[in-house]
Amino acid sequence: MFGGWAAIGAVAVAVGAQAPQVPAQSPGVLLDEQIRIVGSQTYQNLVTGVSRFSNGVTVYYGPTKITAESVVADRGKQTASASGNVIITDPEGTIQATDIELNWAEGSRRATAQNVRIELAGARLRAKSAVLTDTLWVFENIEGTTCGQNTPFYSIRSPRFEIVPGKSGTLVKPVVSLFGRKLLTLPSQRFNLDPRVQGIRPPNIAYRKDQGIGIAWNGQFLIDSQTAGAFDLGAFRGGYPNYSLGISRSFVSSEKTKAFITPRDDLGDRFNVGYFDSIELNSPNAGFRNLSNPRSTLAVSTQFNRGAVIGPSELSYSRPLDIAYELGGKSGSIGTIGQIRAQNIRAQGYPSVNRISMGGTAITDVLPVGKRLGVVGSIDAQSFLSQNQYGWARASAGLVYEPISQLRLGAATFLGKEFGESDFPADELYAKSGYALRADLTLGGLRARYMLKYDTQRKWYDREYSINQAIGCIEAFVLYRQYPQTYLVGVKLRVDQFVDLLQRKKFERTKPVPMKKTVISGG
Structure with a gap:
């Protein structure tokens, strides 16, 4: 801008x-x-x-x-x-x-x-005045929408809108209108624009299958340009309160990476960066682009009564002290991420363990083998060193075919191997040998994705689908993952392009522009 x-x-x-x-x-x-x-x-x-x-x-x-x-x-x-x-x-x-x-x-x-x-960027804005510097944009008496209609479905008006490009924004007492009629006035809203942290979400009512209804609150925030804090708090009727607190220091300049400062959680979904791992990835090279971001982060955290993706849902873990170093980046057509952790960890019914864990992922970009055919692959591995010694490794390879621009079909196979005896169920490899099938369809404002996963021991253990339907400036969506169990349904505003613009610290063109020398005669 x-x-x-x-x-x-x-x-x-x-x-x-x-x-x-x-x-x-x-x-x-x-x-x-x-x-x-x-x-x-x-x-x-x-x-x-x-x-x-x-x-x-x-x-x-x-x-x-x-x-x-x-x-x-x-x-x-x-x-x-x-x-x-x-x-x-x-x-x-x-x-x-x-x-x-x-x-x-x-x-x-x-x-x-x-x-x-x-x-x-898909937005229409009107303001009485605007003052822009490299570090702060200020709009007075501003009104805006991402809807194209003369009377938009929604609009937001504020006496003052401040943007720190790529960092944060503040809307002073925003007034929300629907179809041109005032709906409500909100308190001043401050929001995060730095892609390296998720921001602080409002507390919300949540449901857990094993614990019932409760309250959850989590967030990530910047302490300085390369240091982030993170927290996760929860209280549910059928279980003990849980918390997680951490601080992370990145050694990569904010100008060189968009990766989260807080390292990946080793109790979370460990297979979530590959096209055949999660339906939430919308393209075969999304994981490669993610892991191509440079990473070098040292983190210290403490956690109590945390759940894990793998193992019984009622089993909770506590880590009074967890020290992690995460490293990653791109090497040619391969994106990588690796971690080493020193931790004290215990679970209900299990003894406390002091141990070292090491793990990592390498994933390829889409490697073309034909006009409409490409290959993707990944390797994952993790080991745990304590009184027990345990580790696993898994390799995956897949084909992606686009017969027409609106349709993408894919199939992949994976093979894993375990070694030694694990300390906890959360350490183990869930699916060891099998394949995945996936189809993506785009028709105008409709985007639909579907995936099935098969394991030789667990059989058809995972079904995932995602449906997004754009309706003007809003989008209805449904997301379902059988494993790990996820179900989301709702409506959201289509503001991705505009938010992407605000997240840029420097103005850079995103659309190709032909450049040619201009010659004027007689001028």
Whole structure:
């Protein structure tokens, strides 16, 4: 967003760098291979360094087009202004304002606009004013929606909207309207925009099959740019309260990774990054993209009365102390993640154990073997060193075929092997040898996915499906996984594109733009 407005600043810099000119009539001034400015009248003051373009001005900055009644640039002060129905048209979207002022001086970059209308990343916004810097965006008296109708299904209005790009946002006392009618006013809302932490969710009522109804609350939050805290609290009628507290320090700059700072939980779903592992992954290379993010994190946590994905659901675990180091990243067409842990762990009915655990995953990108056929593969392994010694390894390989763009079919086989005697049921390999079948279908606003898994011992042990139906600016969804047991149904707003924009710390184009040199004769 700031990048489109800053285009005027780039134009002004280039104008000031040209050889001195006298007032002139010109159909176009070519400043370099990307910048061209067209105005009925062009004037430059050789003493003050001020350039004026008036009587209808069009600026071409690469793929960005800016139109205004007049543009004034001061190279000495490193400021510029555009006035009179300013319209910025960019592959990312459109911005309109009555006036825009810019300062591109080092350390003082700032854009100010009045009476702003924005259509960007699927969202439509209106604001009385906007002030943008590299570190903070502020919109006053803003109203917005992601619906395309003249009377939108929903809209949100706020006297002030603050965004720290890529970090957080704050909506001051937002007013929610449905079909143009005010529904309710909420307290000021602060939300997370950093993809490396999940943010803090409100406490919610939850249901567990073995414990009944209760209250759960969890979240992740930044302590500084590379340190995160995490917590998970729960109280259920049929069980003891549970908690988890942890702190993690990443040694990878926030500019170089989008991976969660908090390491993966070894009591959670250990097979959740492969296309044939979880129906929640929407593409064959989603797991590879995830594990391609650099990771180097040291974490310390404590947990009490935690459940585990593997083993009896009523069996809970406590880890008074757990120290973990996680490392990962991309090597060619392979994404990797590995962990080493030192922990004290115990479970109901089992003795307390001090041990070291080591494990990791390597997953390939989609390797093409034909026009519409690709291969994916992965290797997983984990070992536990205590008085007992136990470990397992599993390899998987699959084929993905796209007969048409709307349909994707896949089949995979996996083979696992265990060694030694485990300390707890949660350590063990659940499915050891079998195969998986999957089909994905996309028809307009409908996305449907279905998967079956078979194990030679457990037979058909897992069935998973996901159905998403877009209806204008909302989306209805159903998600079911037999193992691990998951069932979600609901309706959500389609705001993914807009949230992705707000999560960017720097403006980067997401749409391909053809670039070519512009040649003007007689200009």
